[in-house]
Amino acid sequence: MPPVPEAGGRTAGGAPSSERPGSAAGSGSAKGAAPAERSEAERAADAAAVIARAEAVVAEAAGSGGLYTRPYGKPHSYLRDRSHPGERRTKRRNMLVTVAASIATALVVILLVGTGMIGNPTDTGNTADRPRQAADDGPRVRAPAGGNTYHPDIPRREMEAVIADRSRALAGRNADAFVAPIDPAATNLLAEQRRLFANLTQIPFAESRYVAPADPGPTPSDLETAAAQATAAAPSRPTADIVVSFVHRVEGTDPQPVAENYRWTFARASAGAPLWLIAVSAAPYVSVTYPMPWDQAALVVEQRPHVVLFASVSHKSKASGWADKAETAAQRDLAAWRGPQLPVTRFLVYVTPDRRTFNEMSESRELANADGVCASLAPNTVVPLGDKTTRWTGCRVFLDGAGEAFDTRNDTGFMSLVEHELGHAMVAGFAAVRAQPPTWVAEGFAESLPWSDPRLSNGHVEAVREHLADGKFTGRLPTDADVYSPDPDTAAASYHYAMQAIRYMAKEFGADKAHTFVAEVYRDPSRLDAALTAATGLDRVTFEQKWSAYVKRNPGS
Known part of the structure; x- marks a missing residue:
């Protein structure tokens, strides 16, 4: 098929076009109107509302046992030594409540700054999105929430064009177009993204696309200030960040789309120069599901009627046998079920190559004797704090491939582990996200x-x-x-x-x-x-x- 053009005219081969657009028109001239002065009573009411929201976050974490950085349900674990299943769990619970309190405190501070209750009393707006000068790149403007940053020489529309091109490249299975926006000097990133493409094209996605979540963007005065800083500081090169969601649904395992959230960092040498993707990381300030299995080592994917099993290529010789056994476990669980119609009857299982990867995927560092975790995923939508109707959609079952259950002499342990975790996955979709x-x-x-x-x-x-x-x-x-x-x-x-x-x-x-x-x-x-x-x-x-x-x-x- 013909090469897929990259935003601004770069072709799949990565060669920059001579007709690349420059910076956003008028990005450094207009000024925003000053907001109306708020009364002390209004500001106090805003502050009280913020504190109430923060207290609700802490109360919910203390009551439910978990406030997670991923939109996962409380992970259900299968314990290697089941004579000691509760060991370390209380530490995790206390840690999460502490984290919740810290996050809530930060939320109070950030939002009170926004209402004018903290900070310079003459300040008229949210200081969270004021421009800041980085030591190693150009001036950027931080978005109030979500992790986006801005630069007048890197219009959002250009970054969004790159995102759209990547979706088309994935749909067209065009590896060169998929990596075309990446800076040729970023050799590690190029290798990682080629591996990612190879992994993604093995997975039975019913739908998959990259999108940039809605963002209010910087005000004209923000961009004017950033432009002034750029002129004065003359940094090495302008950069900007944008949160990117990989919205996807695995065939049979996810009733609704879910999202994995990244932060992409773009750079260009100067206004009008080629725009390059220079870094990919987890999105800050938003619920994230990064990393997913496909972000890890190169995968082998085995499909069965009721199981999609991922394993590292280092376990390629074992993956087919594991998938057969997992399929048997799924069939046994499904045959045993006598309740109402199940939300899903196919399950995604990732056998991690080592304990470190299992910990990273499952966030079970405080469950040192866990061999498996079933993590429920929230749908790709905002779930308000008091929502009791939005339900989990799909699960990711993570198994420690270095655990005792994977000893070739321990077939009973393997089957017990998988039957247990798939049992969680079978019924997870009945539960509301905020009512465990x-x-x-x-x-x-x-x-x-x-x-x-x-x-x-x-x-x-x-x-x-x-x-x-x-x-x-x-x-x-x-x-x-x-x-x-x-x-x-x-x-x-x-x-x-x-x-x-x-x-x-x-x-x-x-x-x-x-x-x-x-x-x-x-x-x-x-x-x-x-x-x-x-x-x-x-x-x-x-x-x-x-x-x-x-x-x-x-x-x-």
């Missing part, structure tokens, strides 16, 4: 799948028997605090008791009742008691009495 189910329901259901599979043997027995023998069993359904207990015996037993609650429900009242209960609690955790009664005909107290008797009759089984 209790841990005992989520982990109990996922663990019930391998435990109910007669072909697999399982652990926990000794720890649970000891917990019962020591009189530590309370007869109450485990709370999140129980599952996340710093005491490893309590955590291990609680994990097992959660599984036994779902198994007991399925045995006594039918798998259809148990699985419908799980789906209903995912949909609305506040209706747990009503869903329990609908499934069993019992109130919570009576159910707990009967379930606790079952636990004592079947210690650790």
Whole structure:
């Protein structure tokens, strides 16, 4: 096919055109009108609203157990040594609440500056988007949020043209056009982006495109100031950043599109010179899903009816066998399901090449004994803080390819791991983004799948028997605090008791009742008691009495 032209006239071969456009017309002349003076009462009201929003962020993080930098749900993990599943989880919870408080404090400061409550009392506007001078590049204007920066010699329309060209190059499977905008001197970036292209073209995307999210852009006065700084400072070369979303939907695994957010940095030697992409990184200030598996090492992709499995090319000889086993696990889970129609029946699984990559992908550094994580993805839309209806769309299952479950002699461990994590992925789409189910329901259901599979043997027995023998069993359904207990015996037993609650429900009242209960609690955790009664005909107290008797009759089984 003919080469795809790059923005401003560069062809797929990367040669600059003699007709490249220059800087934006009129970018350094107009001035914006000063905003109207706000009363002290108005500014105080704005400040109070900002503080309330920040407090809500902290409260939500403390209540739900997590504030993540990715639009992921609370990741559900499968633990290598399941006799100690709660180890390190409390540290992670406390860390996330602390991070939430820090973010909220920063939000208060940033937004109060914007309302004029902090900073120079004579300042008339948001200082967050004022131009700043960088030591190693041209003056840039920071956007109020989202990570964009601006330069009068790099119009946004030119960057957007490059973004559109990249979408066309990916759709046309044109590798040269895909990397054409990259600075030839950026050899590492060129190699990384060629590898990215090779990875992306193996994946069964139902849709994929690069877009620049809407941005208010700089004011005319911002650009005038930046132009004045450029004239005075004469830096090495002008640069500008733009947030770019890779909006995509993997066939069968994602009911709706999701977005991976990057920050692209552009540079040109001077006004009218060729525009080059010089860096790609995670987008700051916005929810990000970077990196995704395709941003890592070169991939091999194995497709099965219910599984799309990614593995590093270093595991190429093993990937097909893993995909076959994962497909078997998926079929077993799907065959066991007796509840309402599932949101998805195909699952994306990434077997990481090493522990470092697993940690980076799963953000499970505080779960040192986790071998697998299922991370739910939010749809490519804004989810307001109080939204209880927008649901997760698709999941990414990350497995530690260097973990014990991948020992060739441990087939049972592998199947238990995958059945558990795919169990989470099966039902994740029932849940609202901002209304997560209790841990005992989520982990109990996922663990019930391998435990109910007669072909697999399982652990926990000794720890649970000891917990019962020591009189530590309370007869109450485990709370999140129980599952996340710093005491490893309590955590291990609680994990097992959660599984036994779902198994007991399925045995006594039918798998259809148990699985419908799980789906209903995912949909609305506040209706747990009503869903329990609908499934069993019992109130919570009576159910707990009967379930606790079952636990004592079947210690650790």
